[in-house]
Amino acid sequence: MQKRQFLATAASLTALSSTPWLTGCASRKSAAVKPADAIYFGGPILTMNDAQPQVEAVAVTAGLITAIGALQELEPLRGPVTRMVDLQGRTLLPGFVDPHSHIGGVGLQAIAANLLPPPDAGNASIADLQQTLREYIKVSPEVKQLGIVLGFGYDDSQLKERRHPTRDDLDAVSRDLPIALIHQSGHFGALNSAALARAGIGAGTSNPEGGVIRRRAGSQQPNGVLEENAFFHTLGKIMPKLTLEQSMDWLEKAQKLYLEFGYTTAQDGRSDAGSIATAMAAAESRRLVIDVVSYPDILQLGDSALMNNLNFSRSYTNRFRIGGVKLTLDGSPQGKTAWLTEPYLVPPDGQKQGYRGYGAVSDAKANEQVAKAINNGWQILVHGNGDAAIDQFIAAVRASGPVEKARAVRPVLIHGQTLRRDQVPQLKELGIFPSLFPMHTFYWGDWHRDSVLGNPRAQNISPTGWVLEQGMVFTSHHDAPVALPSSMRVLDATVNRTTRTGQVLGPEHRVSPWVALKAQTIWSAYQHFEDDRKGSIEVGKLADLVILSDNPLTIAPHQLASLQVLETIKEGRSVYRRQ
Template identity: 80%
Template sequence: MQKRQFLASAASWAAASSSPWLAGCAAPGATAAPADAIFFGGPILTMNNAQPQVEAVAVRGGRIAAVGQRQAVQALQGPQTRMVDLQGRSLIPGFVDPHSHIGGVGLQAISANLLPPPDGGNASIAELQRTLRAYMQSSPEVGELAVVFGFGYDDSQLRELRHPTRDDLDAVSRELPVVVIHQSGHFGALNSLALARAGITASTPDPEGGVIRRKSGGREPDGVLEENAFFHTLGRLMPKLSQEQAISWLEKAQQLYLQFGYTTAQDGRADPGSVATAIAAAEAGRLVLDVVSYPDILQMGDGAFMQGPYYGHSYTKRFRIGGVKLTLDGSPQGKTAWLTQPYLVPPQGQKPGYRGYAVLSDAKANEQVAKAIANGWQILVHGNGDAAIDQFIAAVRASGPVDRARAVRPVLIHGQTLRRDQIPQLKELGIFPSLFPMHTFYWGDWHRDSVLGDPRAQNISPTGWVLEQGMRFSSHHDAPVALPSSIRVLDATVNRTTRSGQVLGPEHCVSPWIALQAQTLWSAYQHFEDAHKGSIEPGKLADLVILSDNPLTMERHKLATLQVLETIKGGRSVYRLNPQDS
């Protein structure tokens, strides 16, 4: 076991013991004001390596007032202090979302659920069609929007091993536009009416960084759109929402994040409309968790919001703009990620030797990365394929002095085919890796058998290699690519078990302690927020989660059975699994 993993595992073991060295406490002074609440009676996992587990936590004014031995912390108990007996359940810091698209989760929340098992019931195109028909009969949004949206189909999990086509969707409806979105978010399929509304015909050329798939033997679109072809079309078909509708969608998304213990959520590729909605929600006091937005640097318009009060490291009414986002390639499961070596099985219509493709030229990528760093904007860069990661590394090098680049803490998003030789370069340039081990569950078998083959599939999101270099990483869910499930992220980061039950890349399995840090303290560090989030320490925000079991001591293969029982934001309960419990 690598030294770092060994030390972290030792810390985890010690946290589960009753050793006297865990008894440290930020001892309250004799004149300290009483706490609003004191938590005790279960394992309290602080994510602080210096004091991994404590007996009690006191909260006052939305922040942590004291941690340590129960007897010492209870000195802050007053007549109005709420005493919370955990009854053996675990308390941890609130999860900090290192990468997702909360704005997209709003669309997912009002769309037909086309996810395959275990998150949905769509294992064939016929089942997908039945789901859409049932949704059309029951959903008020269909009548309101006059468009049928479905979210989450996955060609790799459909019995037919292909995308639904315009003909499949015409069988659902010819009277309404039908738009179904791939689980990766990088593809979509449209029926004939939706294609017509979007102005896509046999004479429409493929856009730069995108593909309009055609029927065999001709130029007629078959309904499936890749990358920029899909992104541009979705924007044209999206109904114009009122501000109230847009905020309502955001609130529905917010509830999903709270259900899984997230107290900070990210909007990782926001457009100006999404930014405006989040600001309106913040001003109306309708944000319960913190939302940090990264507008797409290519779609910023005049970018005026980068100069306004919401840009910076501090939240205003629970919202802030943290930097910008840039996308360099597509998805490996959809076989549009840009690789240096060919895909194991090329996708439909592609010849052997196909390696995916870039979204931007090197010159354009260099220009955008340099623009962000020159302005002092943190930049999140979507790079799944190792060729895209090479492009990102080269762009950071070309941007100017290394110290200036390191100061903005650039972030590699996904890094699924990150090569071992690239990791020292990330370290040198100060690029923080936000990895996607959850792919091992959802698409691990597909990566091994069709996308990459071994050994490349074994090393997707190579957390072991990152730790080997003494680096931190974060672990994300990329919702709405998957549900914003902190528990699924935790399980996959620790176990890397595929749908078929195989372990993909055992050398990259990490301890539960490290996996939790990657979802809390290290995620907060990624966002420049670790001074006040991510661990249970005096002075930090009382962002807390109560779990049904102790992830450090339970059997690792059962981590997926953990439940979030309560989410607490700034000392206030904002979600309970059983609302009647108090």
């Protein structure tokens, strides 16, 4: 819905707001009000509004929620063409608002070889990876179209060998076709010899700032594994240039995956120039079904003409907007490149005891970029996994100027995996919003405990309990394509914090299903400055809705991950139904 249409309809609702039936408190007296397009009833309706947590029925007109309350009280809104939608015991709640992911990267994931480990796929060893790649090469049209083999989602921590695949492992699949594998964290890559040659990486290539080219033992020859900026820079060099139509096709594939999991708003949390151009073109051609909010990489775009001409806005144009900028300060904890103040429990290959990871930029650069964003009034998302990187972010916000100015842009800490207890009050003081990643407790909780951090640090990853005790709110994300954009897996992890082996990691950080749902709906909308029109079922808000197979507030907590999204509704229109 265009902003003008939204404001016009909202204005009419405001004028009618004194009529009791609009809030479901009494029957309508006047017959002049337009009948609803649809009325939902017959199952639990969770509003995510603490003042009125559950209602019996919801009326939708012209893409907006126009009434909530008892079904009998909404009966006067029923007209000859009103669709009466009987939920048949299923649960209706607001559409999920994605607080952090990379929808552009999900498009790449959708066309690449699926290298995820169990339970999302079957790659439990390097031999499994090799077989998956061989089969993918035989059937994938993208290999022929692009001239490169792309694989996504391998995880060394879940492989039998407990290591990354090397160039030699990938050369065994093909020495002629370039092969590039993307680690599930998105912070590492593994290349075969043909891909390294295409990128121009050899024994004489030095490590870039904030990145590492891993070498063969006793040699300067690259072993094929690239960390952080070494990987990011290389992927850009070896990726073939897509046509605009191909890029938009990838984006559509990604969009369908978000819809399958009930998301009506998606984030592109580190956009480059190409992904921005693609999203703008998709918006212009009306190919966006859900809202997409983009945060360009502030370092990649720099002071380019594109950056200077971007339209930063809190309103969508054809379902797309630029919401702010993204800055990355460190790497991945499961990949052991996050920047810590205390050493890793077990250092990664090639590192000595005492290794603490590393930052992506200098303190001066971090201060400069954070101040640039705040002074321009841009919301800034800052990737900080390690507590040393979080210290750097906190210091940069302090150095940027008056606290009130920083608070106005609502800077966001993305991930905050090793957020310390003493850092939480500082976030509150500076108005830094925590978008945390409890999903890690399932996917990498055992790895964090046994190899990455050890106890007690591993118990306190994504410490939602510490945030709540400070009277703050948070969001809980999936960081797709790091993990599938599975809203129910996010919900399960935020509530239960159980690892792959069924152990509870940090029981004091478990929250109720109601709180976890708020972290995926109304609090996520607040993070994006959109809580006035999204995130809860209230009169005047967009009819962004999702129907679940059961009620997450009443089923056993251990069953949350098995809930299914049955339907996704964007502004009153059904845009996904599970077959």
